[in-house]
Amino acid sequence: MPIFEILSVGEELLWGLITDTNAASISRKLREIGFSASFRQTCGDDRAHLTACLKKALSRSDVIVVTGGLGPTYDDVTRDAVAEATGRSLVFHEETADRIRAFFARRGRAMADNNLLQAYVPDGAEVLPNDYGTAPGIWLETEGKLLILLPGVPREMERLMEEQVLPRLAAQSGMAGCVDVLHFFGITESELDTHIPEDLKNGADPAVAPFAGTGEVELHISAVRSTRKEARQAVCEAEQRLLKDLGGFCYGSGKTTLEQVLVERFARNGLTVATAESCTGGLLAKRLTDVPGSSAVLKSGVVAYSEEMKTRLLGVSPSIFSGDGVYSEACAVAMAQGVRALTGSDFGVGVTGIAGPGGATERDPVGAVYIAVSGKNGETARRFVLGHGKGERGFIRHLAASHALAMTLSQAGLFSWEPEKDGKEK
């Protein structure tokens, strides 16, 4: 098994201005085809430092994936450092220069000359064309080692990894890996852990690794075999065992999200939904419309913070504000019914509550959120206290939107989880 090393380049990483998500993402992608990284280094935009880091990596690892430092400015030193560490010169790659010129021409913009620095590649390297930005990826086999240089912009790096690097690496190795992800909602990581068979824990193969997301838990199931088909078979068998106990909390598998599952299942069933949001302020609609094709499912969304707007836009009766109050199941129901009537959609979802940091009332702490779903078979409404009464605004809003999505799926009979009725804190 070749030894892999990841080298992240960027002063902003060493400064702690950004967290290195690229390195973790590369690790996960390598594991999809059966490889693991053994070492990782981070280096700033200093050519001498980076050269030393590269030499170290070349001395101990077989495949080195470098991200960052390929841009057009003075502080992009990866090209030069790789040339120095491998004793190669940089040559001008005419095709890449044309690609960069075309990139600017397409956008109708003048190109600063320094952009052509990105067309220099180490002698003997292959270019991995980058259709999503200007700096190309570079594939350099040198003295029995393989150097893969990728841009630091996450989406450019990810596309190049998926579309070009992984297929090449998989073709070179004789092994094949398979990774699948099961997504759970409504169960905690530690509850879920007690249902994982012992023989699937602790680096076994097939292996199961739990991964706590924001208000959700994922199980990553992986196997490495001599063929992709065998690996996939091993993963499938492990999943069947897991789902026997846990199926009721599992809303999907593979690369998916609650919102994607909702859009897909609603579209398949010809159902539509509309959102009426107070504390989530558009996040619920935003998450639904993140999904391509959501226009067939989301009829409309209304963001209405104030009582005045809830009445004017959604027809919520002012008597609710003076009675149950704006933070109540009654208000959420009226919002859900209001937006459903306004848009003529099959389901209406209403969300009202306290995302914080201010606004807590005597009855409701920060994190108290009321969610209602209205459909032709009636309404479901629940009170949740999200973020343990001291969560941050963004966290509470995300959890609130997730609960709204799960309740809508559940109300439509498309997900078997149901919110508990006793208002337990989450």
Next chain:
Amino acid sequence: MPIFEILSVGEELLWGLITDTNAASISRKLREIGFSASFRQTCGDDRAHLTACLKKALSRSDVIVVTGGLGPTYDDVTRDAVAEATGRSLVFHEETADRIRAFFARRGRAMADNNLLQAYVPDGAEVLPNDYGTAPGIWLETEGKLLILLPGVPREMERLMEEQVLPRLAAQSGMAGCVDVLHFFGITESELDTHIPEDLKNGADPAVAPFAGTGEVELHISAVRSTRKEARQAVCEAEQRLLKDLGGFCYGSGKTTLEQVLVERFARNGLTVATAESCTGGLLAKRLTDVPGSSAVLKSGVVAYSEEMKTRLLGVSPSIFSGDGVYSEACAVAMAQGVRALTGSDFGVGVTGIAGPGGATERDPVGAVYIAVSGKNGETARRFVLGHGKGERGFIRHLAASHALAMTLSQAGLFSWEPEKDGKEK
């Protein structure tokens, strides 16, 4: 200036199961007292690998901060690796053992014997008592170098850094640092680069480092002086020089965002806004409501994808759809006017366009977005082509929302950038 290195230990980091937030956090804390990390390594739970990484760090750096691998289980190898790399034996630290026993006693829990492994420290080391967990921090001066070992649990690491490590380091150095960030919109990183004076580039002090965000650019300006006040003064002077040329594109400084600047400046001026979104589908409202206090500024938001909903909710005349079409400045203007009339807000913002992946028309590629702002002084409307005609949905939507925020600020006279009138692609 001593050379700092950060070493993160943990197999889960190399697997990409968790992102290394500790390293970024340590970097930021070091910079608060005027230090920068020059190197960073990540190593799995392998004693030989870790020993080699430590030796490398000791050979090139003066201060090495290690996190992780100090726990009580077989895969916690940091103590042993440090002992080996420094040629020291491990000695039992009675006070730490008492502290660990007390930790369990306080919680009324039985202590597994392996916990006392955490009381072994390299000979000659000082112990940094950890009040938030069992593994202590360790401060080891060895052959002119300083090794600082911290637990990997983020909260424990952070407390030890703040309460014990930073004060010790600051006392040893006589220096203080200051960092500020300037945020730019409407200018690319390479354009901006050409306006940075040469003497502020390449690790000078004060130093300027550009960082490209999604459709935005940041300049990080830092300085280290003998007092905090002097460092701040040096940063201010560098900023004044930068803003002479670039001020028109700078929308804020410090830890901020476009949406935060909009909410703050609108609130300060008693202004309100309402959003009418088609392709951004709630993202614009969501970003505004990410900001605490936004309820005073965002009157309401409407998400209306279909022509029917644009007419029913926003009063857009059907003649616009048959005339200019739903993707047009006319439609964006009608949406902006409609939501402004509906809510009685000072400004209305309309966004319509093609976020993709499907939906391109003969006239408009994916990424074509029409944005209009309506205020009491009239309307501004522009066509943009975002994401270079083939950007991803999420990227295009983010850029569209950012342009809408910037145009709204500009229309309100609160940001001097103005969108170009010739419909150039961005």
